[in-house]
Amino acid sequence: MKKDVIGLGIETSCDETSMAVVRNGSEILSMHVYSQFEEHSPFRGVVPEIASRSHLLKIQSVYEKVIKESGVLPEQMDFVAVTNRPGLVGSLMIGGQFAKIFSIIFDVPVVTVDHVKAHLFSPALEGNRIAYPFLGLMLSGGNSSIYRLDHFDSMEKIADTSDDALGEAFDKAATILSLPYPGGPSIEKKAEQCTAENTSPLFTKLLRDRPFDDMTFSFSGIKTAVLRAHQRREEDSRICRDFQDTVFELVERNVLKAVHLTGITKIIASGGVLANQTLRRRLDALGKKEGLDLIYPKNKILCTDNGGMVAALGYENFIKNEFSALDFAVSSRR
Ligand code: KG4
Secondary structure, eight states: OOOOOEEEEEEOSSSEEEEEEEETTTEEEEEEEEEOHHHHGGGTSOOHHHHHHHHHHHHHHHHHHHHHHHTOOGGGOSEEEEEEESSOHHHHHHHHHHHHHHHHHHTOOEEEEEHHHHHHTGGGGGTOOOOSSEEEEEESSSOEEEEEESSTTOOEEEEOBSSOOHHHHHHHHHHHTTOOSSHHHHHHHHHHTOOOOSOOOSOOGGGOOOOTTOOOBOOHHHHHHHHHHHHTTOOHHHHHHHHHHHHHHHHHHHHHHHHHHHOOOEEEEESGGGGOHHHHHHHHHHHHHHTOEEEOOSSGGGTSSOHHHHHHHHHHHHHTTOOOOTTOOOOSOO
């Protein structure tokens, strides 16, 4: 009988300290996510120095919790996977150093993984098979991109933002409207309160017709438009609803362009913005209408940064015998 493969995943690339123990790259035995958002809240954005200090303080307790809950002894792990790129360098170093020490003490091989690619492996933790080729839609605080993945070793960015990431745009729009940080959940909640019907959309400029092969995301214009609407004393709830409708319409348009240009109809979406219920509903409807195999993590915790996705991707390296030397570096870039 094939032996189970157990991996420890470590994620510290930004403002979440997370670890998970995962069986065969697909079954979470235990997972913990410590989110620092309260520490960054007064600054309305992630402060790199605060982030790395907080990882240093929390990483040991997160580790102890996942090990205890998993029932797996550290020396029984088959590998330890850690995000080493892209991210905040000081934060990546905390997780990276922890993985190195774990590897030395328990004689367990290390796998370093790409944070963005790991996000696209989150659905593997909910029983989905990651089959190539597929398009990866990443919508988070640091990314608004579409990738083309033809096989395990290829990951080509085919669309990017020319300014803000979508999550960043949510956060900045929330700041303009004096809504709590992080902006995504606040804007979503406020939009639900909108009762205005048959009103003309507030933000149409962002959606002006672009060439068919232009899949660029851009959200800085709508930020200014949100400010103007707020100054005109438009209802906050209407601003939030129309903001969401407009940015999600742009996401849909770019996804369809990417499908038509590549001929690839399997799409995996992930990142913090995928926690948004309106976006989820819209992507479900789009997938149905256009005959796309479009999936995203159903469990919202798997949309945000988590150790489970790191172990899921690390498992793919493990079965290919692809390990990292212990002097691996960390990098802010992919
Ligand atoms: O992937 P993620 O957890 O981590 C980073 O990229 O750091 O994404 C965080 C981003 C934030 O900008 C946050 O405002 C956004 O995801 N976000 C949301 C929602 N929940 C979190 N955006 C829209 N709607 C949400 N419900």
